[in-house]
Amino acid sequence: MRFLWECPWKRLQELRALTPNVPFQMLLRGANAVGYTNYPDNAVFKFCEVAKENGMDIFRVFDSLNYIPNMLLGMEAAGAAGGVVEAAISYTGDVSDPMRQKYSLNYYLELADELVKAGTHILAIKDMAGLLKPEASRLLIGALRDRFPEVPIHVHTHDTAGAGVAAMLACAEAGADIVDVAVDSMAGMTSQPSMGAIIACVKGTKLDTGV
DSSP: OSSSOHHHHHHHHHHHHHHHTOOOOOEOOGGGGTTTSSSOOOHHHHHHHHHHHHHHHHEEEEEEOHHHHHHHHHHHHHHHHHEEEEEEEOOOOOOOTTTOOOHHHHHHHHHHHHHHTTTOOOOEETTTSSSOOOOHHHHHHHHHHHHOOOOEEEEOOBBBTTTTTHHHHHHHHHTOEEEEOOEEEGBBBBSBBBBHHHHHHHHHHOOOOOO
């Protein structure tokens, strides 16, 4: 509406009509909804309600600083609308480096504890800067899988540093249920890792996608 001068609900309705059996997912910045400012709570709740009515399924709720109260509002709004709530932890630092203690493995586990306790349906790791390395992926996802054996784990990264394919393969091996990828022609760099590369790498293994 702001940039394209079009009705966002109409576009969502048209996409849903064309793809009736594929779940749609969106980002929700907690109390910021999909804008860049703080909105009244009732506006966030109403936005989620209308988004769900028009075809949205999964609401990935995050806060760039992992501020839990902000996320809880978004989770509540998405849940009240009948959506699937995917609480996302924003990743930074390097959990495989013991010298970097501020964003330690325990920091992420404690955040996950709060989000699972709050009732998230899916637990996500949102690696906004493409910092996840294979060893850190194994440590983080392995620890989350051990602690929450029944909660689906979804990992999102960007291939900015070029390690995205290796990191997502490590996440999958460590127990992630979903990793985000991009079609090959639009993959890499600030996009997601290559779908074709990941599919080829797991072919013939226990993680074979069948694609």
